[in-house]
Amino acid sequence: MANPVLEAITQRADEISALGPSNEALGRLDDQAAKVLREAGVIRMLQPKIHGGFEFHPRDYAETIMKIAGLDGSTGWVAGVVGVHPWEMAFADPRVQQEIWGENQDTWIASPYAPMGIARPVDGGYVFNGRWQFSSGTDHCDWIFLGGMLGDAEGKMAQPPASLHLILPRSDYEIVEDSWNVVGLRGTGSKDIIVKDAFVPDYRVIPYNKVVDGSQAKEAGLTNPLYHLPFSAAFPLGITASVIGIAEGALAHHMAYQKGRVQITGTRIKDDPYVLYAISEAAAEIAAARAALLDNASRMYDIVASGREVTFDERAVGRRTQVQAAWRAVRAMDEIVARSGGNAMRVDNPIQRFWRDAHVGLAHAIHVPGSVFHVSALTQLGIEPPHGPMRSMI
Incomplete structure (x- = not known):
């Protein structure tokens, strides 16, 4: 099957390559580099079709990421990291999918998944706090997946430990400028994230164990093997x-x-x-x-x-x-x-x-x-x- 995203990237290869020094100098992807990825549809490769995605075979996705990274490392890295998040968002509650993609199917989602926060249960959801490193491409994203540990009533880690993936809009977290000063992949803008007392409703939370054991995808009724x-x-x-x-x-x-x-x-x-x-x-x-x-x-x-x-x-x-x-x-x-x-x-x-x-x-x-x-x-x-x-x- 033809891969129109890879074809679009190939047509703009010189442009992506030329933006490499600018990405590095900015410490994040140049806006034009992000625009090229959006216009080519790279971040929608694993996105559900119901929200404008392509649901491509993982091989097509990997080949496209390799092509981009061969032109510029930072652009390829952001495409690879941010590009996988729609895959997990396919498992999420339809309400949060609509919040993210309802008005703009090109909305990007950042991460990281490392469980560096504590989610304290309250009525209807959780109060979330924490600080994370390495949020690649985060300047160009409007939502984020963050890993956290389930907390108790005092906000300490609950026992036995349980890991969660929590989904937050840009208004609920802070991007720490000047927190990405590294020797390589400088253009990825993989900055720190801080969350202070953010309320995260239940429907924006996915238990990590249900992602790992595959039950979340089954409960979501997904049939494409991609999501399994x-x-x-x-x-x-x-x-x-x-x-x-x-x-x-x-x-x-x-x-x-x-x-x-x-x-x-x-x-x-x-x-x-x-x-x-x-x-x-x-x-x-x-x-x-x-x-x-x-x-x-x-x-x-x-x-x-x-x-x-x-x-x-x-x-x-x-x-x-x-x-x-x-x-x-x-x-x-x-x-x-x-x-x-x-x-x-x-x-x-x-x-x-x-x-x-x-x-x-x-x-x-x-x-x-x-x-x-x-x-x-x-x-x-x-x-x-x-x-x-x-x-x-x-």
Whole structure:
């Protein structure tokens, strides 16, 4: 099936690429970069059709994010992060969907999901407080998903712990300016968020466990297999796709730069077999990372499309595939950037920006391999992984 969003992005590739330095200088997406994403329909790729979305296959979504990130890392990252939020909003109460998309189907939703707030139950909902880091693309969003822990009557964490996803309009939270000062992905504007005594009605709250176990999508009556993907497969997809796309962008700029480059020894790159070998090996590794991520997304989709739930073991291996794909692509990128020469590190050379962006993307919590690799190895050995934090990213 044709992907008109990818076609629209391809037609405006030069524009997206040219806005990269502006995004970085602003510390957020340039308004024009956000406009391009809106006009291309990127953020509506996983949005329900009833609200003007496309309900695309996750593979199409990931391929589009890779393309954007290969043009500019920050634009691709925002597209990947903000682009997955309509997927979960499809599970939400129709009342909040109408509030968000009723008048403007291009309304964007920010996050983060990290449970850094406390939601104290009151009549009709919750009183919510907290502070969060890393709200990517937040300047261009009018609503937000925030992770929180269920509180007790005194506002302390309830026992046993229970995690919630709460949905708030822009008027109920503060974006902390100058809170995003980092070495890479500067253009994502991933700023801090503060919520003080905001009332969140019941219908704007989704229990996290119901998102993870798939019951929320079933209760919402959703039939498209897209919405029955495991959260651990869908949520990381745009983030990992953007990191691989950034590595592809670094490779493309490296190739263009090396084509006519002469080393200090007087040897042209085209005549240096060692550099040529490194280029080929890196290109093959990045291509393999792409193929692994896309294949994993397709396999997960095929499982749920068949009517079967994805098992915990399959989820663990799927997460291992995602994490390894990101690390594989960045390691390969490092090999070619190290052979790009000193001038590649000048701020007017995009190679160094892609290099910085990729490493910051790799630092995201979903790409930490420790517990993911540990749990996936145990499942393949036929050993039940311990319950608790180790399973939280699966």
